[in-house]
Amino acid sequence: MELRSLRQFLAVAEELHFGRAAARLHMTQPPLTQAIQKLEADLGVSLFERSSRSVALSPAGAALLPQAEQMLAQAQGLSALVQAAAKGESGRLRLGFVSTVGYGDFPRWLRGFRERYPDIALSLREATLDVQLPDFASGELDAGFIIHAPGACPPGFERLSIASEPMVLALSSELVLAAQSSVSAQQVLALPLVIFPRAIAPSLFDAVLGFYQALGESPRIEQEAIQMQTIVNLVSAGIGAAWVPASVQAFGRAGVSYKPVSGAPPTCETSLIWPRDAAPTVRRFVDHIAAQIAA
Amino acid sequence: MELRSLRQFLAVAEELHFGRAAARLHMTQPPLTQAIQKLEADLGVSLFERSSRSVALSPAGAALLPQAEQMLAQAQGLSALVQAAAKGESGRLRLGFVSTVGYGDFPRWLRGFRERYPDIALSLREATLDVQLPDFASGELDAGFIIHAPGACPPGFERLSIASEPMVLALSSELVLAAQSSVSAQQVLALPLVIFPRAIAPSLFDAVLGFYQALGESPRIEQEAIQMQTIVNLVSAGIGAAWVPASVQAFGRAGVSYKPVSGAPPTCETSLIWPRDAAPTVRRFVDHIAAQIAA
DNA sequence: TAAAAATACTCCATAGGTATTTTAT
DNA sequence: ATAAAATACCTATGGAGTATTTTTA
Numbered sequence: 001m002e003l004r005s006l007r008q009f010l011a012v013a014e015e016l017h018f019g020r021a022a023a024r025l026h027m028t029q030p031p032l033t034q035a036i037q038k039l040e041a042d043l044g045v046s047l048f049e050r051s052s053r054s055v056a057l058s059p060a061g062a063a064l065l066p067q068a069e070q071m072l073a074q075a076q077g078l079s080a081l082v083q084a085a086a087k088g089e090s091g092r093l094r095l096g097f098v099s100t101v102g103y104g105d106f107p108r109w110l111r112g113f114r115e116r117y118p119d120i121a122l123s124l125r126e127a128t129l130d131v132q133l134p135d136f137a138s139g140e141l142d143a144g145f146i147i148h149a150p151g152a153c154p155p156g157f158e159r160l161s162i163a164s165e166p167m168v169l170a171l172s173s174e175l176v177l178a179a180q181s182s183v184s185a186q187q188v189l190a191l192p193l194v195i196f197p198r199a200i201a202p203s204l205f206d207a208v209l210g211f212y213q214a215l216g217e218s219p220r221i222e223q224e225a226i227q228m229q230t231i232v233n234l235v236s237a238g239i240g241a242a243w244v245p246a247s248v249q250a251f252g253r254a255g256v257s258y259k260p261v262s263g264a265p266p267t268c269e270t271s272l273i274w275p276r277d278a279a280p281t282v283r284r285f286v287d288h289i290a291a292q293i294a295a
Numbered sequence: 296m297e298l299r300s301l302r303q304f305l306a307v308a309e310e311l312h313f314g315r316a317a318a319r320l321h322m323t324q325p326p327l328t329q330a331i332q333k334l335e336a337d338l339g340v341s342l343f344e345r346s347s348r349s350v351a352l353s354p355a356g357a358a359l360l361p362q363a364e365q366m367l368a369q370a371q372g373l374s375a376l377v378q379a380a381a382k383g384e385s386g387r388l389r390l391g392f393v394s395t396v397g398y399g400d401f402p403r404w405l406r407g408f409r410e411r412y413p414d415i416a417l418s419l420r421e422a423t424l425d426v427q428l429p430d431f432a433s434g435e436l437d438a439g440f441i442i443h444a445p446g447a448c449p450p451g452f453e454r455l456s457i458a459s460e461p462m463v464l465a466l467s468s469e470l471v472l473a474a475q476s477s478v479s480a481q482q483v484l485a486l487p488l489v490i491f492p493r494a495i496a497p498s499l500f501d502a503v504l505g506f507y508q509a510l511g512e513s514p515r516i517e518q519e520a521i522q523m524q525t526i527v528n529l530v531s532a533g534i535g536a537a538w539v540p541a542s543v544q545a546f547g548r549a550g551v552s553y554k555p556v557s558g559a560p561p562t563c564e565t566s567l568i569w570p571r572d573a574a575p576t577v578r579r580f581v582d583h584i585a586a587q588i589a590a
Numbered sequence: 591t592a593a594a595a596a597t598a599c600t601c602c603a604t605a606g607g608t609a610t611t612t613t614a615t
Numbered sequence: 616a617t618a619a620a621a622t623a624c625c626t627a628t629g630g631a632g633t634a635t636t637t638t639t640a
Contacts, residue, residue: 002297002372004605016444018620031606033621043374045381052619054612059574061381064373071369073297077364080339085358088338299630313595326598326631347594347638597636605628612621 005039006068008032009047013065016055088203088280090119095285096132096144100228101270103251106145109292113285120281128200128226136275141229142208142282143274147245149203150269158278160286160292162270162293167208168249168258169239170232170266178257184261185215192222192240194231207266208243214264232256245270296368300334303409305341308360311350319364359560370588374430383575385414390440390580391427392419396457396565398546401440404587408580415576423494423521424449430571437577438569440539446500453573456580457565457588462503463544463553465562466536473552478508480558487517487535501562503538510558527551540565549583 011021012032022032027209040046047061057065084090095104114122127135127144135141135155153159170185171191177183187211198205212219222240225231231242235254245268247260272289274282302454307327316326335341352360365404379385392401409417412508422430422439428449430436440457464478466486472478484507493500507514517535519527526537531550540563544553567584569577 002299004297021468027605028607029620030608030622035605037621043377045377047377050620052621053615055620059382059383059386059576060377060381063386064377066625067369067373067376074362074366078296081362082338082340082342082355082359086353086355091354091358184607227437228510244435281354314593322630323632324595325597330630332596345595346640347596348640350595484638591640593638595636595638597634599632601629601630601632603630603637606630608624610622610623614621615617615619615623615634 001042001157003072005035005042005070005253008035009039009061009064010072012036012055013061013068013116016057018055022170023184036278040159054276057294067190084119087278088120088282088284089117089223090123091279091281092123092142093281094123094125094140094142095245096127096135096141096146098128098145098147098236099126100147100245100248101145102126103165104247104291112287112292114290117281117284120284127197130200142278143272143273145270146203147268148201148269150267151209152203153271154273155159156276157273160272160290160293162239162272162289163247164269165246165268166260167243167266168246168260169241170235170244170248170256170258172235173255173257174238174257175257177203177259182257185211185261188261189215192220193221194225194234194240194242196220196226196231197224200209204268206267209266211243211266230233296337298367300330300337303368304334304356305329305363305367307331307343307350308334308352308363309501311352313350321501355568381575383415383577383579384412385416386574386576387416387437388580389418389420389435389437391422391430391436391441393423393440393442393539395423395442396440397421399458399542399565400587406589408583411583412576412579415579420546423491423495432454437573437579438567440565440567441498442563442565444502445562447498447564447570450467450567451571452568453571453581453586454566455585456504457567458540458542459562459564461555462538462563463541463555464536465530465539465543465551465553467530468550468552469533470552472554478554478556480506480556482505483536483556484510484512486515488514489518489520489535489537490514490516491521491526492519495521499563500565506538506559506561520523523565525561 008025011024012018018032019029022029025032025260036047043060047064049058066262086211110122125141129144129146129148130140132144132146132247135163136144161289169188169191171178174219175188195208196205203281209219223234223261225234225253226245228248231244232248232253235242238255243266244258272286303316303320306319310316312587313327314324317324318553320327323387338355340355341353344350344351344353347555376385378504405417414493420436421431424439424441424443427439429437431439461553464483464486466473472482482492490503504514516544518529524542526539527548528545529535531548537560539553567581569581
């Protein structure tokens with residue numbers, strides 16, 4: 001069974017005349033007759049009822065006609081389909097993201113991307129970098145938003161910086177410090193910390209650690225927690241203070257005050273990362289996000 | 296675009312190895328490599344990312360894979376599909392029928408046919424013979440149930456007799472005749488008639504007419520009507536009496552009495568008719584009905 | 591260096607062309 | 616008598632084979 005046969009069948013079925021059908025196929029009548037005979041033999045049925053004066057579809061031919069039309073149309077569309085896929089205009093994109101990016105412009109960017117590339121199926125997964133990396137390795141993830149120490153980038157990945165910002169101190173509103181407009185480095189040293197485990201985001205952890213080391217001190221880690229939401233809740237409960245990206249202030253929380261720290265507070269960077277050999281859908285996404293940032 | 300190319304693509308996509316794919320296709324590796332190159336050129340994309348050590352699907356290839364699978368499966372199924380159509384086990388069947396057959400075994404037969412041939416799409420149209428004939432001529436009808444004078448058959452049609460029965464007289468229950476168990480021919484002559492127009496069913500009309508002519512008389516036609524239901528309603532309203540097939544008694548009507556007529560009352564026959572060159576679905580239907588009658 | 595894909599060429603199967611015959615209106 | 620499908624036979628394109636080279640893990 002070849003599509004050529006179906007094209008020939010379709011021409012004859014529509015013209016109901018071997019001569020005209022052959023002309024339409026840019027061939028002559030005898031080989032067309034033979035081709036149809038061969039198709040009939042292949043399928044084990046007669047497709048036309050013919051006399052020397054007329055050609056009509058047989059019941060089998062009538063059954064084949066819509067199928068042939070459909071298959072030929074599908075074949076026709078294949079080229080456009082695969083080219084769209086090659087250009088990254090269709091396919092799928094599996095995104096990882098850390099919880100904090102969910103609050104900024106990210107949702108709006110996603111919506112814009114969906115509208116511009118409706119044939120790309122998006123799937124989202126909230127995950128920290130340490131969870132994303134194995135997923136990248138096993139090919140289950142195409143790109144991810146992460147928060148990390150400035151300039152860092154996992155090996156084998158490319159990176160697009162979304163935002164770079166100082167970290168601020170989140171502390172319980174009940175502390176006297178909360179009345180000040182800012183906090184000094186010395187005051188920070190005295191506060192017990194709620195912080196994400198080093199295993200989760202080593203570069204960011206080290207950036208915070210660096211702040212203390214620059215002052216010849218070590219942080220007093222009271223509690224470890226992973227989700228930003230959890231950390232803020234623990235701060236609210238008075239367990240300790242926490243370094244958080246300045247943008248986290250935007251989604252406040254009753255009982256928590258955010259204070260800039262004077263001197264040289266640690267900074268962090270939000271980036272989109274993707275494997276160096278990523279598929280074109282990923283490039284489309286990166287380009288789209290880059291354009292959004294520029295705008 | 297030929298299915299051969301898709302088969303080759305599918306083999307490589309599944310094996311991810313040109314050598315093994317070639318073996319599966321019962322060919323050697325070099326022409327397969329060339330065939331894939333040609334397919335890629337046709338589609339204007341690269342379908343595989345290959346090195347001398349590994350073959351992987353490109354995004355375009357990933358997009359093509361499900362399409363190729365679907366088209367090849369469809370091509371696979373074509374043979375069975377058209378053979379079923381050729382044997383009359385799939386397709387469509389457009390049936391005409393006169394209202395009276397709707398009351399007998401006809402609905403049960405139809406249900407049985409539907410169950411046995413679920414791939415034949417049935418469509419039904421209630422129509423008298425004079426309406427059915429042009430539909431047959433224009434190819435809009437495949438077979439029809441009609442009531443006609445015994446033995447008659449339109450030219451170019453084949454016929455399967457369903458039932459042959461005498462006609463009985465339907466008359467208003469208020470007439471004194473209605474008290475008798477039967478009516479004599481002489482008594483019939485006096486009654487005004489409600490009858491279908493000759494144009495609708497000439498053979499049947501003539502059969503009724505023959506009853507009167509055999510007695511040297513003519514019927515007194517009070518009113519013409521087409522639908523059997525209408526005729527019975529008019530009888531009930533006292534407009535006149537009517538000759539109806541004996542089977543019509545089964546669906547009675549308040550105010551109407553059915554009486555056998557002594558002597559030689561007109562008879563009528565219910566038949567299934569179909570054009571002599573009918574499609575196999577029609578043969579299936581005829582055979583099915585014939586088997587039902589025999590049972 | 592070895593496994594696998596890519597090239598270079600050769601061949602033949604078959605799609606298609608030309609000439610003619612058959613058939614049915 | 617004629618239009619159109621079928622048959623017979625021929626040609627040549629391109630799909631597949633064999634031998635070899637190139638590539639990279």
